[in-house]
Amino acid sequence: MVQNARSKKTSSSQRREESLSREQIIEASIELLDSSGEEGLTFRALSERLATGPGAIYWHIANKSDLLTAACDAIIARTMNAPLASVTSGTPPQTTIRLLALAMFDAIDAHPWVGSALTHALGKSPMVRIVEHIGQQVQALGVPKKEHWITVSALLNYILGVAGRNAANGQLARTQGLVRSDFLKAVSTVWSQLDPKEYPFARSLAAQMRAHDDRKDFLAGIDLILRGISSPRRT
């Protein structure tokens, strides 16, 4: 007699000794994302690593987007708290902002998927965290209250822009099996071969692109914006 395909469970399935938890799932997701990139995080791979089925995961997590922002939030929380350790009451706000920004850069460099996750998780908790920490320093800079939003937005948008760029670079380099520096060399070569009549500037930029240091340039951009903040407005 044929029984309903769903009616029986193989007797070999054993129940786990220790129960699942949201934290475990998020931690496993981070490991997967770090080792295999954004496309490596699938519910199948995740349930295999956790030795369970997809259904069990959905008991703790709403959906994949929820999982991604949760993983992102975990990284951001660590990132935003760490650099504050060396900050005393005498530290100038510019220095703290640079510290926070660099911490973000390094975090995204270590976990490229955070960059693109951030882009898709605006208004969610990771973003609130960043705004809060950066905003407090902008406030300490003495920026008038009316300009808080604009100033924080500018800093944030710049940081997010770099985040996205880094994420994309990391992903592209990964798919082509290259290290980041080799990947940049490859792009630089392509740019140096652009049509001089149509793209003279981009072509001339190729050399600087090959030699540049992502981290240093990121900081230079932050300084550019900080300079703009403290410089007098033209009417």
Next chain:
Amino acid sequence: MVQNARSKKTSSSQRREESLSREQIIEASIELLDSSGEEGLTFRALSERLATGPGAIYWHIANKSDLLTAACDAIIARTMNAPLASVTSGTPPQTTIRLLALAMFDAIDAHPWVGSALTHALGKSPMVRIVEHIGQQVQALGVPKKEHWITVSALLNYILGVAGRNAANGQLARTQGLVRSDFLKAVSTVWSQLDPKEYPFARSLAAQMRAHDDRKDFLAGIDLILRGISSPRRT
């Protein structure tokens, strides 16, 4: 006798009168993306709209990523060329940069998917186009050659950051069935209810967030960076 499932084609299938073309496919993709968002672009919907099968599309396009950057490039090409019409040789570079940046903002506002497509298409032709146009103006500003890369990077990263933010906002608002302004109001309300002890700054920002004008703030950020570029370096 059962014949191979693939051996015969239904006689009702008629061949198109006019042949497909890459441009047709890209144009149809843009329409789909505009009307149904990023997730609305599927090969099924596309082939239905073009009255063909998925296979035919693959003859002209490598894969979905290729299709997306091509659609993105089409928009960027139009966007970068249009504002230059009103520019004469006497126009100050700052003004031209503002024009270009605003054109980008409006394009991304009209086609939110371009924002996220740009994030995933760095090093490709859309990005080269933007770098070229912005870079020429940076050059005209008299920025020393050594700082070309850093300056253009800062502007670009800021623009891309806003692009990503707008794209995400548009997408989120769409999924929740809200207009953008209503969506921002909703986020602002959430922020105003944050824990005052943990998030005092973000909380105080809620009011400005509700009242702000995306376009104006975007331009204010550009001005901030332009001010930083032309202001003297410290040390």
Next chain:
DNA sequence: GACACGGATGGAACATCATTCCATAATCAT
């Protein structure tokens, strides 16, 4: 100690997607 009940679990099923394959039709060169 038997029993019911709700919180968890895990695996099978489902719908959808990008992509590949291939028989075929149209077009072109010779």
Next chain:
DNA sequence: ATGATTATGGAATGATGTTCCATCCGTGTC
């Protein structure tokens, strides 16, 4: 005319996110 090349479209493939449901486990109740 004939063969080769270009182009088409629909069926099959494999992988994905998500849902469904039969089952298990701990806890409190009588």
